[in-house]
Amino acid sequence: MKQTKTLSAVSALAMLAMGSGAAQAAGTTSGTTISNSVSVAYQVGGVDQIPVTGSDSFTIDRKIALTIAETNSNTTYVSPGQVNVAVAFSVTNNSNTAIDIALSATQLSGGAAAHGGTDNFDVSNFALYKDVNGNGLYDAGTDTAISYADELAADSSIQVIAVGTIGLSQVTNDVAAVVLTGVAREAGSASSLGNVITATSGANTTAVDTVLADASGESGDVAYDGMHSDMDDFTVLAATLTIIKTSSVISDPVNNTNDPKIIPGAVVEQCIAVSNAADGASAESVTVTETVPGDTTPVLGSYGVYEETSVTGTGAAMTCSNDGTQDLSAASGNTVTGTLGSIAPGAAKGMRFRVTIQ
Ligand SMILES: [Ca+2]
Numbered sequence: 001m002k003q004t005k006t007l008s009a010v011s012a013l014a015m016l017a018m019g020s021g022a023a024q025a026a027g028t029t030s031g032t033t034i035s036n037s038v039s040v041a042y043q044v045g046g047v048d049q050i051p052v053t054g055s056d057s058f059t060i061d062r063k064i065a066l067t068i069a070e071t072n073s074n075t076t077y078v079s080p081g082q083v084n085v086a087v088a089f090s091v092t093n094n095s096n097t098a099i100d101i102a103l104s105a106t107q108l109s110g111g112a113a114a115h116g117g118t119d120n121f122d123v124s125n126f127a128l129y130k131d132v133n134g135n136g137l138y139d140a141g142t143d144t145a146i147s148y149a150d151e152l153a154a155d156s157s158i159q160v161i162a163v164g165t166i167g168l169s170q171v172t173n174d175v176a177a178v179v180l181t182g183v184a185r186e187a188g189s190a191s192s193l194g195n196v197i198t199a200t201s202g203a204n205t206t207a208v209d210t211v212l213a214d215a216s217g218e219s220g221d222v223a224y225d226g227m228h229s230d231m232d233d234f235t236v237l238a239a240t241l242t243i244i245k246t247s248s249v250i251s252d253p254v255n256n257t258n259d260p261k262i263i264p265g266a267v268v269e270q271c272i273a274v275s276n277a278a279d280g281a282s283a284e285s286v287t288v289t290e291t292v293p294g295d296t297t298p299v300l301g302s303y304g305v306y307e308e309t310s311v312t313g314t315g316a317a318m319t320c321s322n323d324g325t326q327d328l329s330a331a332s333g334n335t336v337t338g339t340l341g342s343i344a345p346g347a348a349k350g351m352r353f354r355v356t357i358q
Pocket residue numbers: 107108109110119120121122123175176177
């Protein structure tokens with residue numbers, strides 16, 4: 001007997017689950033009519049009578065909710081001058097009906113950023129796009145400008161990207177903070193932004209009533225206001241180069257290399273040491289160009305330029321380590337060029353060349 005009861009309870013549950021086949025995280029779709037029937041059996045004089053039945057039905061109201069969320073929990077590192085940098089957000093409809101979501105991306109003017117640091121600059125060419133190929137990056141010709149999510153179905157999401165350009169003068173640890181705010185709107189018609197959604201005031205009615213059920217966001221919206229927001233940011237990693245130039249006399253026509261002095265005809269070796277700050281980005285394609293003064297002549301064919309992969313000393317005491325590779329073609333006329341390549345954060349390289357005093 002007990003087993004029978006248990007079985008019937010299970011199948012009743014299964015039926016319920018199947019009956020609400022559109023069941024979703026947002027719950028039963030608004031406008032759905034749920035009917036309850038009841039049957040009362042009874043006997044008179046020991047004989048079963050025709051049961052009495054009754055029914056009731058009610059309509060599911062609208063729960064309006066939305067979530068704006070950055071798609072990763074990190075800042076986006078950028079370089080000075082970098083174009084089309086992007087931060088990505090998901091826009092989710094948590095309502096039990098399709099809605100439009102109006103979207104506005106703004107930039108903070110000062111204040112705490114989401115991932116530490118304080119907002120201290122704005123990106124330029126700031127714009128919001130639908131991330132059509134979902135890679136979190138801006139792809140010209142693929143990603144499309146967007147100002148609202150249209151006819152977003154219950155429980156579905158789109159990804160958008162806020163895109164901008166970093167100024168060339170920004171320095172390491174500069175932060176530009178971005179806010180994305182979504183406002184729930186009526187789905188209205190396709191390809192147009194629907195009207196503002198307002199909550200039903202007063203008592204429940206037999207029609208489809210509306211309840212705003214959104215949470216409070218990260219910037220400027222509260223719970224149950226039909227809006228949601230989240231913040232993200234760009235953090236600059238620049239390469240900060242320091243250049244120290246030193247010289248030493250190698251020989252003169254009188255003393256040769258024995259305590260030489262800088263007299264006409266003397267050969268002077270110059271070192272240009274270049275270091276990159278430890279807290280920034282790698283400096284790439286580093287090229288050092290020196291135009292030697294008019295009273296000197298580069299020692300070209302016989303000496304050229306030595307491109308050094310390290311230096312000795314730090315800061316103002318940096319000088320060439322003499323580990324360089326000779327490059328005989330690195331000078332032309334009075335111009336001497338050292339091609340140093342990449343200098344990693346915290347690393348230093350140098351170039352050495354010689355001039356003759358006229
Ligand atoms: Ca800013």
